[in-house]
Amino acid sequence: MPARLPQEKLVAIARARNESLKPQDGRNPRQKGRDRSRRRESITRKLLPFFRRSSPVVEPEYISYPARSRNGGYRYVPAISPDEPLLDIRSVVRAAYDSRRLIALLLLLGMIGGGAATLMLSRKYTAQSSLYFDPMQIQFNFDGQSQSSATAQSAAAFINSQIRILTSNAVLQNVVEKLSLTNDPEFAGADAGSAAPYAVASSLKKAVTTLRDDNSYIVALNVTTHEPAKSAEIANAIVTSFLDYENKSVSELYSGINTALDQRLVDLSKKVHAAETAVDDYRAKNDMVTAKGDLISESRLAALNDALVEAQQKTIEAMAKVDAAKRLSLADAVAGMSDSEVTSATLVDLRRQYAVAASNLGRLESQLGSRHPSLTAAKASLDGLRAEINKELKRIASVAQTELSQAKKAEQDIAKELAAQKALKLSNTSNQAELNNLELQATAARNIYEAVLKKTRETNEERNITQSNVRVIEKAEPPTRANGPGRSVLLVAGVIGGAFFGFGAGLFFAIMRRLVRHPLVRSYFAPNGYS
Structure with a gap:
C-alpha cells in the first residue's frame, strides 16, 4: 500500500493545480472562491466537533478544487482532509447533501419508472x-x-x-x-x-x-x-x-x-361337450344305468345307509322305553311320576279314578266308623283300581319289549342288505373308478365354463x-379478478420500490463521487513522484 502524502506536499499540489486551472480570459474568480471557502471553513469549524473531535482542522490554507459554477465561471469546492475516514455517517450525510439534486432526480425517475412498470405488467x-x-x-x-x-x-x-x-x-x-x-x-x-x-x-x-x-x-x-x-x-x-x-x-x-x-367360452363349450359325451359312452358300454343323474346302486346304497341310521335310532328309543317300563312302580304310577314314553290313556284314566276313590275313602274314614259298610265298599273299590293299574303297567312293559324286538330285527335286516350292496359295489370298483374319473373331468370343465360365463356377465355390468x-x-367460470393484488396495490408498491431504488442509486453515486475526491483514494492514482 503506497504511503500517505504529507500535509505540506498536498498543499503544494493544490496550489500548483489552482495556478494551472486559472482562466485565460483575464477574469480572476480566485478571490470569490477563497471568500466562499473561508465561509465554509468557518461553518465546518463550528460543526466539526459534533462529528469528529479528534480530527484536526487545516489552519494554514484550505485546499480547494475548481468546479463549474452556475454562472458559467468556476467555483472551488473544499477539499477533504487526508485524516478523515473513507466512509462514515458524517461523510455519507455530506455526500447526500452535496448531491441532493441528483438524488432527488433519481428518486423521482425511480417512482415514475416503478409505477409505469407495474401498469405495464400483464395480469394472469x-x-x-x-x-x-x-x-x-x-x-x-x-x-x-x-x-x-x-x-x-x-x-x-x-x-x-x-x-x-x-x-x-x-x-x-x-x-x-x-x-x-x-x-x-x-x-x-x-x-x-x-x-x-x-x-x-x-x-x-x-x-x-x-x-x-x-x-x-x-x-x-x-x-x-x-x-x-x-x-x-x-x-x-x-x-x-x-x-x-x-x-x-x-x-x-x-x-x-x-x-x-x-373366445374362451367357445373353447370351454367344446371341452364340456366332449367330456359329457365320454361319460355317456362309458355308461352305455359298461351297463352302468343312472337314475336322475346317479347310479341306481349308488342311490340304493345311500338309501340303505339312511335306513340303517333310522333303524338304529328306533332301537335306541325302544330300549329306553323298556328300561322306563321296568323302573315304573305302582306308587310312581299312582303319584303321576311316570315318563311320557310309558304313559297311556288307560293309565291316565285309572290314575284319575284312583285319586277320586282315595279322596272319597279319606272323607268316609273321617265321618264313619271303621266297620261301616260304605267305608268297606270304598276300600274294596280302591283295591280294585290298584289291581287294574298293575295290570296296565304289565301290558305297557310287554308292548315296549315287543317294540324292542321288532326294532332289533329291522336293524339286522337293513344291515344285511347294506353289507350285500357294499360287496356288490366292491366287485364293480374298477369300472366305477374310471366312470368317476370321467365324471370328474366333465364336472371340472363345466365349472370352468360357468365361471367364465359368470365373469363375462359381470364384465358387461361393470362396463355400464x-x-x-x-x-x-x-364447472370452470371466467374469473372476475386477476391473480395477486389489485392494480392500485401494485401501483403503490411499484412507486415505493422505484423510490427506494432511485434513492439508493443516487446515494451510491454521491458516495462514489466523494470517495473519488478523497486524498487517500487519489493518492493511489497519483504519479510516482507524489508517493
Whole structure:
C-alpha cells in the first residue's frame, strides 16, 4: 500500500493545480472562491466537533478544487482532509447533501419508472374446475349383488393415478387440437400457426395445476392464462377431454376383455361337450344305468345307509322305553311320576279314578266308623283300581319289549342288505373308478365354463357403471379478478420500490463521487513522484 502524502506536499499540489486551472480570459474568480471557502471553513469549524473531535482542522490554507459554477465561471469546492475516514455517517450525510439534486432526480425517475412498470405488467387469471373421484370399484355379479372394497392406500393410489392422467399429454393434446391452441401465441410463442401439438401441449401443461386435500376425493383443476374467458374454456375442455379419454379407455379395455372371454367360452363349450359325451359312452358300454343323474346302486346304497341310521335310532328309543317300563312302580304310577314314553290313556284314566276313590275313602274314614259298610265298599273299590293299574303297567312293559324286538330285527335286516350292496359295489370298483374319473373331468370343465360365463356377465355390468366413478361437481367460470393484488396495490408498491431504488442509486453515486475526491483514494492514482 503506497504511503500517505504529507500535509505540506498536498498543499503544494493544490496550489500548483489552482495556478494551472486559472482562466485565460483575464477574469480572476480566485478571490470569490477563497471568500466562499473561508465561509465554509468557518461553518465546518463550528460543526466539526459534533462529528469528529479528534480530527484536526487545516489552519494554514484550505485546499480547494475548481468546479463549474452556475454562472458559467468556476467555483472551488473544499477539499477533504487526508485524516478523515473513507466512509462514515458524517461523510455519507455530506455526500447526500452535496448531491441532493441528483438524488432527488433519481428518486423521482425511480417512482415514475416503478409505477409505469407495474401498469405495464400483464395480469394472469386462474379458472378452477372441481372433480370428484370415487375410488370404490363397484362390481356386480349376474344375480344383482354388489361388492365394494377399497383401502385408504389403494384409494390414494387410484386418485393420484387419475390426476396424472388428467394432466397428461394424451389429454392435453386433444385440448390443443380442439381449441386450435397451435395458433395461440401465449402457448405456441413465435411459432404460432406452425408449432407441433406436442410442444404446445407441453407449454399448456405449465399453465395447468391440480390441488387435492389430504383424505379427500375432490380434485381442483386450475388453468392460468392472460384472459379470463380463455382460462375457463381451457379448464372445461381439459375436463371434457379427460372424461372422453377415460370412457374410451374403459370401452377399449372391456371390449378386449369381452372378446377374449367369448373366445374362451367357445373353447370351454367344446371341452364340456366332449367330456359329457365320454361319460355317456362309458355308461352305455359298461351297463352302468343312472337314475336322475346317479347310479341306481349308488342311490340304493345311500338309501340303505339312511335306513340303517333310522333303524338304529328306533332301537335306541325302544330300549329306553323298556328300561322306563321296568323302573315304573305302582306308587310312581299312582303319584303321576311316570315318563311320557310309558304313559297311556288307560293309565291316565285309572290314575284319575284312583285319586277320586282315595279322596272319597279319606272323607268316609273321617265321618264313619271303621266297620261301616260304605267305608268297606270304598276300600274294596280302591283295591280294585290298584289291581287294574298293575295290570296296565304289565301290558305297557310287554308292548315296549315287543317294540324292542321288532326294532332289533329291522336293524339286522337293513344291515344285511347294506353289507350285500357294499360287496356288490366292491366287485364293480374298477369300472366305477374310471366312470368317476370321467365324471370328474366333465364336472371340472363345466365349472370352468360357468365361471367364465359368470365373469363375462359381470364384465358387461361393470362396463355400464364405470362412468359413475368420476363426476364433475363444479364447472370452470371466467374469473372476475386477476391473480395477486389489485392494480392500485401494485401501483403503490411499484412507486415505493422505484423510490427506494432511485434513492439508493443516487446515494451510491454521491458516495462514489466523494470517495473519488478523497486524498487517500487519489493518492493511489497519483504519479510516482507524489508517493
